[in-house]
Amino acid sequence: MDPRIIGGIFLGWSLGANDSANVFGTAVSSFMVNYRIATVLIAIFVLIGALIEGGAGLETLGAITEQSFKTAFIISISAALTVAIMTIFKFPVSTSQAVVGGIIGIGILQKHIDFHSLYKVIICWIGTPIGAIFFSMVLYPSFAFLFRKLNMHFLTYDKVMRFLLILSGIYGAYSLGANNVANVTGVFYKSGMVNKFEALLIGGLSIGFGALTYSRNVMITVGRKIIPMDAFSAFISVLSEAITVHIYAIIGVPVSTSQALVGAIVGIGIVKGIRMVSGKTVLFILLGWFLTPLLGAIFSLVLSSL
Amino acid sequence: MDIFSGRKHKIAEMVERYLVKIEECMENFKESLSKYLEKGLSTEFDELIEKTHIAESLADDIRRDIERDLYEKSMIPESRGDILGLLESTDKVLSKAQSVLYQIQTEFIQIPEFLKEDLRKLMSVNIEAFRKVVEGIRKLFENLKEVRDITNEIDKCESSSDRLEREIIKKIFQSDINLGEKILLKEVIIETGSISDLSQAVGDRLNIIAAKRLI
Numbered sequence: 001m002d003p004r005i006i007g008g009i010f011l012g013w014s015l016g017a018n019d020s021a022n023v024f025g026t027a028v029s030s031f032m033v034n035y036r037i038a039t040v041l042i043a044i045f046v047l048i049g050a051l052i053e054g055g056a057g058l059e060t061l062g063a064i065t066e067q068s069f070k071t072a073f074i075i076s077i078s079a080a081l082t083v084a085i086m087t088i089f090k091f092p093v094s095t096s097q098a099v100v101g102g103i104i105g106i107g108i109l110q111k112h113i114d115f116h117s118l119y120k121v122i123i124c125w126i127g128t129p130i131g132a133i134f135f136s137m138v139l140y141p142s143f144a145f146l147f148r149k150l151n152m153h154f155l156t157y158d159k160v161m162r163f164l165l166i167l168s169g170i171y172g173a174y175s176l177g178a179n180n181v182a183n184v185t186g187v188f189y190k191s192g193m194v195n196k197f198e199a200l201l202i203g204g205l206s207i208g209f210g211a212l213t214y215s216r217n218v219m220i221t222v223g224r225k226i227i228p229m230d231a232f233s234a235f236i237s238v239l240s241e242a243i244t245v246h247i248y249a250i251i252g253v254p255v256s257t258s259q260a261l262v263g264a265i266v267g268i269g270i271v272k273g274i275r276m277v278s279g280k281t282v283l284f285i286l287l288g289w290f291l292t293p294l295l296g297a298i299f300s301l302v303l304s305s306l
Numbered sequence: 307m308d309i310f311s312g313r314k315h316k317i318a319e320m321v322e323r324y325l326v327k328i329e330e331c332m333e334n335f336k337e338s339l340s341k342y343l344e345k346g347l348s349t350e351f352d353e354l355i356e357k358t359h360i361a362e363s364l365a366d367d368i369r370r371d372i373e374r375d376l377y378e379k380s381m382i383p384e385s386r387g388d389i390l391g392l393l394e395s396t397d398k399v400l401s402k403a404q405s406v407l408y409q410i411q412t413e414f415i416q417i418p419e420f421l422k423e424d425l426r427k428l429m430s431v432n433i434e435a436f437r438k439v440v441e442g443i444r445k446l447f448e449n450l451k452e453v454r455d456i457t458n459e460i461d462k463c464e465s466s467s468d469r470l471e472r473e474i475i476k477k478i479f480q481s482d483i484n485l486g487e488k489i490l491l492k493e494v495i496i497e498t499g500s501i502s503d504l505s506q507a508v509g510d511r512l513n514i515i516a517a518k519r520l521i
Contacts (some may be wrong), residue, residue, distance in 0.1 A: 030383050144521040154446045155315040155517045157384040231382045232521055238445075 002069050002193050005185075007076030009206040012184035015095045016046070016210020019180065021222035022257040023242060026234040027165045028216075029223025035216055041166075041175040042215075043208030049177030049249070050204030051197075056252030057182030058199055061099065061245030063117040065107035071304070072187040075102035079183070080297035082292060091288055094256030097125065099183045101296020108297065108299030109304050124253035125289060128244060129263030135240035136267030142235060144293055161231045172242040173211075176257055177204050178249035186254075210292055229276070232267050241262035259285055317375060318387070318447045324368040325440050326374055328400055331361035332436050335403040339429050342410060343422050355407045362400050369393050388515045392443065395511055399436055399504040406497045415494055418483060424474045431470060435463035435502035442508045453516040457509035460502075465503040471495055498519070 020042050021246035027033040062224035079098040086093035100121055152160060171192075189199035229237070241260040248255045262277055264286060269276035340353035372393060376386045409415065417425060442456040456515065474495050478488050 034381055107319050147519070147521055151451055152451065152519070153448060153450060154385065154388075154515070154519065155318055155320075161382050161385075230518060231384050 002217065004069055004073035004123065005188055005193060007073045007080070008185045008188050009029065009209075011076045011080045011083075011095065012181075012203055013210035013214070014080060015184060016042075016207035016212075017181055017206075017214035018083070018093075018095070018210075018218055019257050020173075020211040020215035021219040023176060023238060024169040025219045025223035025225075026115050026229075026238065027169055028058050029220045032162055032189060032231075033169070035219070038169065038219075039135060039211045039215060041170055042176075045170050045173035045205045046177030046181075046211065047201075047204035048177075049174035050181035050200045050207070050258065051177075053178035053249050054181035054200045054203065055196055057179060057249060057254045058186045058189045060117055060252040061103065061182045061186035061254065063114050064100070064103045064121070066110055066115065067187050067191035069188075069191050069193050071106045071110075071300075072191040072193060074300050074303045075296075076184075076185045076260060077305060078086045078102035078296050078303055079184025080195070080275075081299050082295045085295065086288070091284055093185045093288060094125075094292055095180065096254040096256055097289065097292035098296040099186070099254070101293030101298075102300040103296075104293060105186065105297035105300030109301065113245070120251075121253050124248050124251065124255055125259075128248065128255040129259045129285065131244040131247065132240050132260040132263030133267035133270070133284060135243050136236055136264040137271055139234075139240055140268055140271045143232070147232070161235065164235045165231065165238070168238040168242060171246075172238050172257070172306060175242045175246040175249060179205060179245045180207065180254050180257070182252075182254045184294075187281075192279055194222070198218065229265070229268070230279040233265075233272075236268055237261060237264040240267065286294065311418060315377070315447075317372065320368065320372045320375065320478075321389075321443065321447065324365060324372060325443060327361060327365040327368055328396065329440055331358055331365055331400055333434060334361050335407065335432050337431065338407050340426075341419060342424060346416065347411070352411065355411060358404060358407060361489065362404055365395070365400060366462060369397060385519070388511075388518075392446075392508065392511055392515065395508045396439060396443070397503070399439065399480065399501055399508065402500050402504055403436075406494065406501070409494060409497060413490055415490055416487075417467035417491070418481065420481070421474065421477065421491070424470065424477065425495075425498070428467065428470045428474065431463050431467045432498055432501035432505075435460050435467065436504035438463065439505045439508045439512075446512060446515060450520055452517045453512050457513050459512065460505050460509035464502040464506040467499045471499040 020039065024033060024038040024042060028035050028038045051153035079095060079102045082098035083093050083095055086125055104113065122237060181200055184203035184206055187192060188194050189196060194202065241264045242255060244260045245255060262281060266277050334354060334357045338351060338358055341348070342355055343349045373390060399435060427432055436458050438460045442460065445452045445456055475492050478491050
């Protein structure tokens, strides 16, 4: 295997380190689930998700433009640099958008971009927070109705809530793997460096490796932002995020788990009639939609010309 | 209906033990005050105060066990915080009851004959408020939907107690006992009435805890 696959592995590692927070951040930072157990669960279920349902995303990202070993490597490095810079400036960055930015840069150089695939991807980006808003607005009252009917007593409620938080975290990890594995190895698969199974395996393992080795800080930070919510809202937000991201995995478009989570929290706010996400966060997401792919494209253009 | 209640929770069992002990403590409080109203300051009164104190200490021990257990068990922080807050606010009611007895004992308070019946009524209303607190906590572990009905009853007790307090204080200051005694008696009345005020605070907590889980 070509050693340039290391670019994808590095991107997968940073994705795992960053996005684990979106599935287990609340449970870990509030000490409901031990950090080590959470990361092991993430690593296992990301890999399962990648292997079972990650294939569709590989096809979509691969279709945007032609790839060689060299361009695949450049895209993964461009995306990694974009993620690093956006993180330094505290922008909620989406790896999916950084990768697509890198692909567009290469596409511009090759004067070949499949706009049909590109539009599909962009529509899904916009649809991610909207989808999550929809799901949380539907799931919140539905589960609330069910909980009222069950009328669980205090301690049973606690047990059920813990179980559901872990379950939604596991589902979130599965969706993360299924959806985001294409970001990691999609371009390498298209370049022919690896076959489909290898792409999914390497991608899934590298995301899991990021979760296992470097996710604690982001998990605590993201989790603490969400903690002021009650356990029920935290569960609904992770579940809505997971369903949304899973649907886009089936469609075959890698999207941002962070943006899905923010969308889900906005939806809960709408149901409760309170504002749970600041205007600044929404503005940063909108800005990120332009800035992230732009930066990714610039990096891939610059690196290609070196 | 609680479809998950196959196994009795350990925490629920410990809380039940705590509730039995605080009920015992309140019964001792009632007995102490009744004895005092019947016989005034006496050795029997002192013994009953001691009995109340022992029951309160034992309840405290159980409370601390529950707190330790809560930290050892991995619970949602929300649940842990709710139980801790609930137990601590309940403990304040018990401490208040005990302090009423100590106040009478250490300040050698003498209740004039014309106030005894009113004080009995005040005591019953306040003890009733506390009994409802115990019932409310039990409902938390049985049926959340019934918690609100119980806390409404605590509110009623608190209002009755307030009304009675005002009437009694008025009677005290209309009487011809000396000013020093009037002030001491007023303090005892206010302190006794605080039992239902603090019970109401527990009731408010119970309402919030139940409301959060009934979403």
